[in-house]
Amino acid sequence: MNSKTKIILIAATSFFSILCLLLAFGDSTTSKANESGNVERKIEDLAIDKKQERTKITAKYQIEPDKPVLILYSSQIKNLDLKKLKEDLGEKNVGVDLEKELIHLYMKDQISADGRGTLTFETINQNQTYFEIRDIDHQIMKSEFLNQPIESNTETESKPLNNGLETGELLKNPNSVTTETSPITENDQPSTEPDKGFDGNHANAPGEQINDNEESPLSGWEESKKLKISPVLIKDNPDGPDVYQVIYFGALNYALEKTDVIDSVGGRPVHGIFVAAGNGRKNNITAANHAIITVPPGHDVYETQAEDVDPNGNTWITNTFGDGHINIGDNSVTEKFGSQRNFVTTNLYDYFKSSKDFKSPYMLGPGNEDSDGPDTISLVEEEPFPPRFYMKKNANGTKYPAQRIVFHQMFDNYHIKISITQGFNPDGSLYVRTVFKNVGTMNIPHFTGYTFRDITFMKNHNYGAMEKDNILRSLGGNRGVYATRKAYNGSMELHMDTFDDAPFAWAAQGTKSSYFASTDGLPLWPRKAKGFPWKKNINDNYERPFFNIDDLANASPENEKGLGKKAIANNDNRNWDSGVSMHTMDQPLEIGEKVSMAYAIDVVPISNHPMIELHQKGSFEDPLVLQPNQKELKIDGGWFHFGHPEVNLNYLIKEWDPSQPDKTYTAEEILAENLSMGTKKQTAAEQKVGTRFPWDKTISTEGFAPGKYVIAVVAVDTSKDKLQSTVKQLVFEIPRVATKEPQLEITSPAPHTQSNMFEPTSDILRIKGIWSDMDSESITLSYSFDDENPKKLLDHEKNIPGSVMPWILPEFNIKDINDTKPHKITFMIDDHDSTTEDPTKTFYFARKDGSYQLIAPQEIKFGMHNVPNGKTKTVKPQLFGDLEIRDFRKDNSSPIRVTLKTAEFKSKNNQELDTSVIFDQTHFPAGQKLPFKEVKNIPGEWLTVTDYTKQLEKELKLKLKRPNETSDGTFKSHWVWEACDSIS
Numbered sequence: 001m002n003s004k005t006k007i008i009l010i011a012a013t014s015f016f017s018i019l020c021l022l023l024a025f026g027d028s029t030t031s032k033a034n035e036s037g038n039v040e041r042k043i044e045d046l047a048i049d050k051k052q053e054r055t056k057i058t059a060k061y062q063i064e065p066d067k068p069v070l071i072l073y074s075s076q077i078k079n080l081d082l083k084k085l086k087e088d089l090g091e092k093n094v095g096v097d098l099e100k101e102l103i104h105l106y107m108k109d110q111i112s113a114d115g116r117g118t119l120t121f122e123t124i125n126q127n128q129t130y131f132e133i134r135d136i137d138h139q140i141m142k143s144e145f146l147n148q149p150i151e152s153n154t155e156t157e158s159k160p161l162n163n164g165l166e167t168g169e170l171l172k173n174p175n176s177v178t179t180e181t182s183p184i185t186e187n188d189q190p191s192t193e194p195d196k197g198f199d200g201n202h203a204n205a206p207g208e209q210i211n212d213n214e215e216s217p218l219s220g221w222e223e224s225k226k227l228k229i230s231p232v233l234i235k236d237n238p239d240g241p242d243v244y245q246v247i248y249f250g251a252l253n254y255a256l257e258k259t260d261v262i263d264s265v266g267g268r269p270v271h272g273i274f275v276a277a278g279n280g281r282k283n284n285i286t287a288a289n290h291a292i293i294t295v296p297p298g299h300d301v302y303e304t305q306a307e308d309v310d311p312n313g314n315t316w317i318t319n320t321f322g323d324g325h326i327n328i329g330d331n332s333v334t335e336k337f338g339s340q341r342n343f344v345t346t347n348l349y350d351y352f353k354s355s356k357d358f359k360s361p362y363m364l365g366p367g368n369e370d371s372d373g374p375d376t377i378s379l380v381e382e383e384p385f386p387p388r389f390y391m392k393k394n395a396n397g398t399k400y401p402a403q404r405i406v407f408h409q410m411f412d413n414y415h416i417k418i419s420i421t422q423g424f425n426p427d428g429s430l431y432v433r434t435v436f437k438n439v440g441t442m443n444i445p446h447f448t449g450y451t452f453r454d455i456t457f458m459k460n461h462n463y464g465a466m467e468k469d470n471i472l473r474s475l476g477g478n479r480g481v482y483a484t485r486k487a488y489n490g491s492m493e494l495h496m497d498t499f500d501d502a503p504f505a506w507a508a509q510g511t512k513s514s515y516f517a518s519t520d521g522l523p524l525w526p527r528k529a530k531g532f533p534w535k536k537n538i539n540d541n542y543e544r545p546f547f548n549i550d551d552l553a554n555a556s557p558e559n560e561k562g563l564g565k566k567a568i569a570n571n572d573n574r575n576w577d578s579g580v581s582m583h584t585m586d587q588p589l590e591i592g593e594k595v596s597m598a599y600a601i602d603v604v605p606i607s608n609h610p611m612i613e614l615h616q617k618g619s620f621e622d623p624l625v626l627q628p629n630q631k632e633l634k635i636d637g638g639w640f641h642f643g644h645p646e647v648n649l650n651y652l653i654k655e656w657d658p659s660q661p662d663k664t665y666t667a668e669e670i671l672a673e674n675l676s677m678g679t680k681k682q683t684a685a686e687q688k689v690g691t692r693f694p695w696d697k698t699i700s701t702e703g704f705a706p707g708k709y710v711i712a713v714v715a716v717d718t719s720k721d722k723l724q725s726t727v728k729q730l731v732f733e734i735p736r737v738a739t740k741e742p743q744l745e746i747t748s749p750a751p752h753t754q755s756n757m758f759e760p761t762s763d764i765l766r767i768k769g770i771w772s773d774m775d776s777e778s779i780t781l782s783y784s785f786d787d788e789n790p791k792k793l794l795d796h797e798k799n800i801p802g803s804v805m806p807w808i809l810p811e812f813n814i815k816d817i818n819d820t821k822p823h824k825i826t827f828m829i830d831d832h833d834s835t836t837e838d839p840t841k842t843f844y845f846a847r848k849d850g851s852y853q854l855i856a857p858q859e860i861k862f863g864m865h866n867v868p869n870g871k872t873k874t875v876k877p878q879l880f881g882d883l884e885i886r887d888f889r890k891d892n893s894s895p896i897r898v899t900l901k902t903a904e905f906k907s908k909n910n911q912e913l914d915t916s917v918i919f920d921q922t923h924f925p926a927g928q929k930l931p932f933k934e935v936k937n938i939p940g941e942w943l944t945v946t947d948y949t950k951q952l953e954k955e956l957k958l959k960l961k962r963p964n965e966t967s968d969g970t971f972k973s974h975w976v977w978e979a980c981d982s983i984s
Contacts (some may be wrong), residue, residue: 024360039064039115040133043142048923050069055123055146059133063107065115071134072121074764078621079129081122081802088120097851133780141462151224173263175349214390214404214419216815219763221390225257225859225880227285230391230401231293231301232424232493241315243513245603247422249405250283251339252291252324253461256304259283259388265407266817267369268338278369280515281341285387285405286379287342287514288422288432290601291324292317295750309460320491321456321578321589322735338368341454341579343514344420344434345409347447349377352411358446359548360534360588366407367514369477380408385417392423400424408439418449430601433501437594447589448549449597451503452511452533454579455492468579472508476563476694477615478555480599481508481580484690491690492606494580496555498600503582504597507545507553508567508657533581538879545581553581563638566693606690608643610715613692620661622748623708623733625770626701627804633732636696642750644717645687649677649695650876656708656731661750665712667724678716738772738802742779742831744841745770757822758845766845767825768808774801776831781807784826791829818941820847820890847942850888852896854979857881857952865964873960883948885979887937894981898932898948901978905960905971913971914961923959929978930956 041063049056061070068237074080085103086094095104111117123129123146132143208550216219229252235243248255250264264283294315295301303314305326315981318324325337343366352374368378379387387407395402402423409416419435436449455470470483480496494612496506510533518532530825535544546553553559554567561567584597604611614637618624626633641647642744652670657663677697686693713728716722736743750767752758773779781794793809809825825843859880866875905913916923919930932951937944 004602016282041829043133044116044462046142048144048146050126051506055129057123057131057144059119059134059142061117061119061141062115063111063117063135065111065113067136068107068111068557069136070105070107070119071136071138072105072131074101074103074129074131075148076127076129076131077103079123079125079127080131081124085121100410100851128467139213144342153227176549196539202586206777214388215551218838220392220394222392222855223881224261224389224391226260227255227264227283227389228256228258228391229302230403232400233430234428235513239444241294242301244293244295244301245290246263246293246301247288247401247403247418247424249289249403249422250285250287251322251337252289252318253305253326254283254338256302261285261387263379265379265387271392280365280513281338281369283338284340284367285389285417285512286344286366287320287323287339288420289318289320289342289404290422290430290603291319292603297661306681307462316460317601318458319456320454321344321458322454324458324461324619326461338367338800340513340515341456341509341511342452343367343452344418344449346416346436346449348409348411348414348416348417348444349518351414351444355518355531357548360531360536361448361549362518362531363450364518365512365514365516366409368517377411380410385410386853392695395423400426405954410440413440413442414444416444416447425600427493430603431498431499431598432601433595433596435596436589438589438591440913441591443591444589446586447584447595448462448586449584449595450533451578451582451597453581454492454511455494456578457483457492466738471689472567473562473564473581473692474508474554474563474567475692476560477636478557478560479615481554481567482604482692493602493604495600495602496580496582499598501596501598503555503597503599504585505546505549506555506580506582508580509545509553511579515631538925540769541810543610543630543834544581549583549586550601559613564640564686565693576656591628597775606642609723610639610644610717610725612639612649612713612725612728613637614711615729616715616730616732618731618733620708620731621750622768623731623737624746625733625804625806628706628735628737628772630734632698632700632703633711634696634698635713635730636694637713637728638692638694639715641682641715642687642690642692643723644719645684646681646718647715648679648681648718649713649715651675651677651697651714652710652712653697653699654710654712656710659907663710665710665727667714667716667727670714670727671716677713692739700732704734706734708733721908735770735772735804738774738804740768740774740833741836742771742773742776742829742838743841744781744829744851746827746829746841746843752843752845753825754822754842756846758843759848760814760845763813765812765814765825765843765845766808766810767812768806769827769841770804770806771799771829772804773801775801776833778832780830782828782830783809785812786823787826790828796832814845817847818943820849822846841946848891849942852889852979852981853884853886854898854977855884855886856884856977860975862958869962869964869966872959872961874957876957877953879949879953883952883977885944885946885948887935887944887946888942889937891937891939895934895936896946896979896981897934899929899980901976902926902931903974907967907969907971907974909967909969911966911971912963913966914963915973916959918955918957918959920955926973972976 039062041756043059043061045060065072073351073636082227083098085557089105089110093106094293105119107119126147129146132140133139156922213219227248229246229248231244231246233242234245254264264285265281268282269278296312299314305316305324307326320339320342322337322341323339346360347363349364355362360561364378366379369375387405390404392402400423402421404419404421406417406419409418413439414430417437417439420432422432433450433862434451436447438444455472457470472481472483475482475493475495478497480494482491482493484491493735496503512532516532535543535547540733543595582597582599584595587595589595614635616624616635639647639649650670652675677695680693682693682696683692708731710729710731712727714727715725733747735745746752746767746769748759771779771781776799778796779794779799780792780796782790782792782905794807799805812825823845826840828838828840830838857879861880862875863876863878865873865875885898887896902917902924905915916925917930924930932948935946
């Protein structure tokens, strides 16, 4: 009698060890405990000797003698004396990775038989330095912050983190998130990308590149068959719960449960007797969601939600109705759970069932399954265009994660690919960007893309009756809206004007559930009325955000409500609304063309400290440029304070110091200038709900020489404690006065000079600049890459004599530049006047050497097989993902060796199969390593990619024997990939 035995291998964890990258298969993560013996890994004593110019650190440690490896991490690694460390330990025993801020120490000659030894290292200065001493598995044994400044009594001070994983460097401009953020990933893999240390202003945090191709093996995106959360630690609390902000797609409970992507877009599960648990799809994957998870000691951020909440366990705070709802016993809940009210769609349905008015097109929500039109218009499920989910560990040149969902809508030859990307800006805020691309075989004469985002705050997958009704208030200046909830412990701000590809129109009204069809209902039924989201001669219902595609709604200056005012258009008598709706401009979308739409989100915790916002944006990398004869600069912003009725607003203006390009002024430095913007007051009712209030200041710039300047602002309350807000600042530039000869400047990105080259972290350069000319009617701007033939950027572009004029090279692709040599792009301006000299400006850049990266299959499945008791069978695997090494190291680096360590296959009840692995015609018992060939990087190339995928597919087999009396079931194994260079 044959029995079925299902054997599955699943990718789970990843980590570095002795300059080794390890990826593991199995459900369990790497244990923090030492399994090789009874030796406890620890720092027994740490002595800090502060000298006049440097600090000496002496650590007495205990580790296993057979694993003599320590790892130093420092977010200020250049403050450490690496030269002396190599002299003391021997150069071959010290591996330095500046990009990841790690120093790997091979302590074989510095350890006793019982595993004890002493590590000594020094700093080269007395600057602030945070460091960690880690063991071979990157578990932190000791951390210290040297020369730490005296902390003020403010809750918004950043502190060094100690989360047992990679720690981000201290933010230079912490914003309203109020604490330093540090990414952690379930598959912790240190980034190969450097943190550029962007300024903390939205304008300098553009989110992921618009044309970023997730299918490129060099993009950094890794596909996952299962939905997951990507957490960032925002509050490290040694004596209490840690606080994480997490991003995910769909509902939180499904992301925590790692639901399959394709399972998410299936129908609602059956509840009771043949009754579906609500309408629409099981899980709305087009919902770009985020949550706050509070994790007490002894708990984990990845713990799944339960219907009965543990009062001593995790707390989950979400902000969308249905996000995290798991109580399927209540139909009022089940119809909405799965985060059905946040969704993205298009007007493609209008080409199947015409509304006969392209300005008010019909559409389907992506969750629609039973419409009168083809379901593929809603969301394609089947090959070759199933929805796909991607994750990136170090996105946009930062140390923060990002996620992406890609899905398709199609009808006949009309075909739209929709990519939704969300991640963290360098200042800790979030961005959500949706790209709509015509990948069909027909041009689309009228195209609009839509996002509908519900706002409902919930705690532990429930909401209180008094907490669900949100008052959406304006951020002022058509910038967006915010809502405040005590249960959320703060406010959520949606900024609709942050990016160049901001929504064309947006309204503080909406939203339907994702299974809606805009042709349903009758005009007499407002909530089901025909034509959502368009107002069609019906009452001004909250579900009708726009009259037609030309209606800008809250994006129009005519509908500006003012900072802190209710944002609901034409309905000031109602106290609540359900969300925000937005769409792109109506435009033709030809084959291969795309349009994007992005917005930003700030989570502002409730605090006893005042908060201040500065609306103008500009940084060293991308300054705000004034006109040369401009006599004054008007700045404005908002303030609010939950803790006190009065605040004083102060500012500072200084010439920008190129030796400290990222300097953020302190509140004390600002107050010392004694430049006041006055005292502001609020009522007790306004204080209770955190109402925002506007402020503005006109600053004279008369007499300022050309160059960059910094303005910094701070709010300080009038209480006896004089509590301070975080500092917000702006870098602006005064250009030279226009002359008869044209003037040309490159303003962004910085640096870009020959002596201080820009180091790109993506394959696209976006270069901005200005020109001016006193008397010419037009100019022509050209550019040349590495002295190749020039190409025109602007041809006879109109010039306004005497004014500064902006220009931009939006997308310059450097994907094919695979070296670390200096390169240049030279810009040339021609004012068409033979009597004047035409200047040039050159942008210099160079790739930077880094580390190496192991990409391994996230799943290896051996399928389901009939294996009789006592019989043997040899099976081949199915790989989910590629196996390759990406080597960013400098020329002539040590070879990299890849191995795969196998293990036994066990079932849930701990039954075990008798297995061995066959690779390259050699049998390897469970527990042994499979060797791959050593690989070297190619001299002169910035990136060397070695692909092992075909070799693995061809040569890997599993020989299994089923022991007698073994039950049917799923058997799993924990396999470990390892990539090591010669130091190991």
